[in-house]
Amino acid sequence: MQYLLSGDSLVLDQALCNGCGRCEEVCPHAVYSVVNRKAVVANRGNCMQCGACRMNCPAGAIAVSTGVGCAAAIIGAMRRGDGGGASCDCA
């Protein structure tokens, strides 16, 4: 299943990529594959922008804007007047 703006903010700088394959390993939606020791974004539309790849890229080759894909958290932040502060606060 795909959602609005899936993978929109994901940027991979192949020049920095060292081919370690961590991004492919940590991605739960098979967004990456490694071809000739370089990562490629193979399935951008499946990306939920969780940031696991960015977090685990030792070369700093990945940029992606992350956050909770949760309407309840976003509405909660709006009510607090804190547009950027949406976080999981189920309680």
Next chain:
Amino acid sequence: MDKVSCGCGGGSPVQLTHIEMQAGPAPVLSTVVMWRDVLGGWRVRWGMGRMRYRVAPGLYRVGEPDKQSPVLVTANYKLTVDAVRRELAGLSVWLLVLDTKGVNVWCAAGKGTFGTAELVRRVEAANLAGVVEHRNLIVPQLGATGVAAHEVKRSTGFTVRYGPVRAGDIRAYLAGGMKATPAMRRIAFGWKDRLILAPVEVVGVLKPAIVILAALTVLDVLRYRSLSWRVAADFAPFLAAMFAGGVLTPLLLPWLPSRVFAIKGAVAGAVCVAAALIALPGGAIAAAGTALVAIAIASYMGMMFTGSTTFTNFAGARLEVRRALPPIVVAAALGAVLRVAAAFV
């Protein structure tokens, strides 16, 4: 944001009754999930004490682990620990439980509490380098949003190996020499995964639902001067909307039209509410008002389910809220006006 107090101080972590302190570096964790654990799981899924359902963090023994045994890392939400330990029956492993304030691996990793700093701290606090001879940590793959493997390596000397997404695959992962197959790395999000959170959605609208049903009862008494079977007929479309938004939308998620959850909820709601109104007909104005309010409820509940899925993202959800919330509010307000007016014409 995080209202939960730190587990080391004022909080009262839920103790596992079957942990016995023994001689040796870590308490023993049973792999037997008892009926009261199952009951506890049901309780928290209905929203009772969910944020207090936790296990004391630290290193545990499962079976009879030695210096060669693998080290698995998990969160201290008790439901998570139960899901992991029941899969470890017959195995001998070390289980390193991080203090995630009683939150599951995926959500805690997003917050950063299941993260590099906490993992490094727990590895050091447990003197793990003295407990095992190897230098591998098996971290659940969904913890990767909070853990930077290369930084853990640099700080502790331990290599992070990302294990499977699901606890149910741990045994196969270990048997395969700590190799995860592509299927173990994927989030499937099948119908059981989607439905298991339905109670949370229904509990989330319980209070407004009671208010609406009470208001309907008052309107009926005003109109007919007595309480009659008509109240039940008036309830039906709203109960249908809650069912559509809270149960049908998650269940039929892949097949409902649009990527926008509010539309998915509205479509499921429209079908169910129409069925209820046809089965138990009333006046035209009342029906129109009821339909607007009830479909708005189903649409809102559908939108709330974005947070329970495994594929939505922040920017998309923000866009959905901005576009869908105003029409939902307008529809609900207009519907309420019509429904109240119908009681007096």
